[in-house]
Amino acid sequence: KQEVTQIPAALSVPEGENLVLNCSFTDSAIYNLQWFRQDPGKGLTSLLLIQSSQREQTSGRLNASLDKSSGRSTLYIAASQPGDSATYLCAVRHSTDKLIFGTGTRLQVFP
Amino acid sequence: AAGVIQSPRHLIKEKRETATLKCYPIPRHDTVYWYQQGPGQDPQFLISFYEKMQSDKGSIPDRFSAQQFSDYHSELNMSSLELGDSALYFCASSLGQGRTTNEKLFFGSGTQLSVL
Numbered sequence: 001k002q003e004v005t006q007i008p009a010a011l012s013v014p015e016g017e018n019l020v021l022n023c024s025f026t027d028s029a030i031y032n033l034q035w036f037r038q039d040p041g042k043g044l045t046s047l048l049l050i051q052s053s054q055r056e057q058t059s060g061r062l063n064a065s066l067d068k069s070s071g072r073s074t075l076y077i078a079a080s081q082p083g084d085s086a087t088y089l090c091a092v093r094h095s096t097d098k099l100i101f102g103t104g105t106r107l108q109v110f111p
Numbered sequence: 112a113a114g115v116i117q118s119p120r121h122l123i124k125e126k127r128e129t130a131t132l133k134c135y136p137i138p139r140h141d142t143v144y145w146y147q148q149g150p151g152q153d154p155q156f157l158i159s160f161y162e163k164m165q166s167d168k169g170s171i172p173d174r175f176s177a178q179q180f181s182d183y184h185s186e187l188n189m190s191s192l193e194l195g196d197s198a199l200y201f202c203a204s205s206l207g208q209g210r211t212t213n214e215k216l217f218f219g220s221g222t223q224l225s226v227l
Contacts, residue, residue: 034215043201043220044154089153091216098144098167099203099216101153 004102023090115219136204
């Protein structure tokens with residue numbers, strides 16, 4: 001059974017810091033991995049999708065990497081801003097259509 | 112660009128009542144997914160449909176049912192509501208099934224269901 005874990009569960013950093021969020025999954029037979037952002041009580045905003053054949057994807061200040069063999073993905077956020085404060089979720093698409101979500105990292109960036 | 116639309120945005124029901132949640136996928140998307148997110152928890156997959164047929168089933172209670180209609184919108188029907196059903200219910204859509212197309216899932220803003 002695929003299990004997705006995210007570390008740390010919560011993170012509080014001052015504005016301007018570069019930070020790394022970690023995601024690990026137990027079954028490396030994935031089709032893709034997607035990073036989402038969720039603001040409190042709100043929907044999920046897709047940030048990046050990495051296909052199983054890819055190693056990384058970049059969008060603005062965000063960079064996501066994927067090491068499928070070791071079951072790991074990282075989301076790197078450069079020059080963090082208070083507006084980045086949210087919960088970040090990774091999700092893997094496993095052998096079926098559904099996404100399996102990680103436990104999330106709650107990020108707070110303070111001025 | 113059009114996004115996934117869910118209605119209603121908020122819903123308050125009492126125990127043992129029924130509720131119907133609606134989801135309108137992004138135009139031309141043929142696959143719809145339903146997720147349930149309890150307070151402080153990660154989203155849990157309930158059920159999905161591809162081309163109006165159920166394609167996968169997760170932790171959906173027998174009291175719940177869902178379907179996808181000819182215009183690709185989907186409805187989640189919930190009966191005999193319990194307090195534990197209070198959650199944020201998300202719908203997501205994609206084009207084709209992910210294992211073949213590697214398409215992103217796009218999520219709606221969710222329906223917040225409160226069962227009193």
